[in-house]
């Protein structure tokens with residue numbers, strides 16, 4: 001387990017990659033945990049912009065990945081603020097590129113999430129308020145377990161997957177790498193969701209899903 005930023009730990013300063021909606025939720029959680037935020041990285045958003053989300057105000061801005069590289073890799077933790085949209089690879093590329101250069105990603109765990117001590121979380125996992133992760137669950141690197149999602153016992157979620165708000169994975173579900181489980185979807189027990197599959201918001205999944213398949 002590598003929860004570098006969690007409800008009861010305060011660690012190295014963090015740099016947040018992004019400045020959109022997903023970033024704003026993460027920054028809100030970090031602020032509530034009194035975590036020092038060194039800055040945001042966003043190429044296309046001026047912090048003086050009137051439309052900047054208020055939760056991001058007052059944070060220093062960096063404009064490119066090169067600005068991050070000015071920090072020695074062992075001096076900061078990164079937070080991946082890019083949301084995980086079906087078939088869009090930006091979040092995954094960002095994680096892999098910075099990992100290849102020796103940087104670490106902090107996990108961000110809401111104080112309002114319930115996580116079994118018998119669950120295991122990889123690097124850079126983000127668990128939003130109201131999410132529940134039960135005993136025996138294994139969550140891979142760079143996954144998002146979004147607001148109110150339920151990951152039942154012994155489910156395994158491979159790296160880079162996104163379990164959207166209020167989705168439910170019943171017991172012993174396997175979610176392949178980079179898959180997207182839409183908001184309020186329900187996956188019954190013992191189902192295998194293939195790599196990079198997309199499950200629509202509100203879908204009911206009771207059969208195995210092939211890699212890359214979309215289920216509506």
Ligand SMILES: CC(=O)SCCNC(=O)CCNC(=O)[C@H](O)C(C)(C)COP(=O)(O)OP(=O)(O)OC[C@H]1O[C@@H](n2cnc3c(N)ncnc32)[C@H](O)[C@@H]1OP(=O)(O)O
Pocket residue numbers: 086146164165181182183198199200201202203214215216
């Ligand atoms: C904090 C956050 O916001 S996290 C993000 C949470 N968001 C979600 O969970 C949304 C997940 N995305 C979806 O459900 C999307 O609709 C997808 C990915 C499944 C499909 O998207 P696309 O491939 O672009 O399909 P598209 O929008 O063209 O719709 C195709 C058809 O399916 C229907 N459809 C799309 N999504 C759904 C759905 N969730 N349930 C039922 N029908 C749907 C459309 O109405 C359309 O029907 P039509 O052909 O009769 O007009």
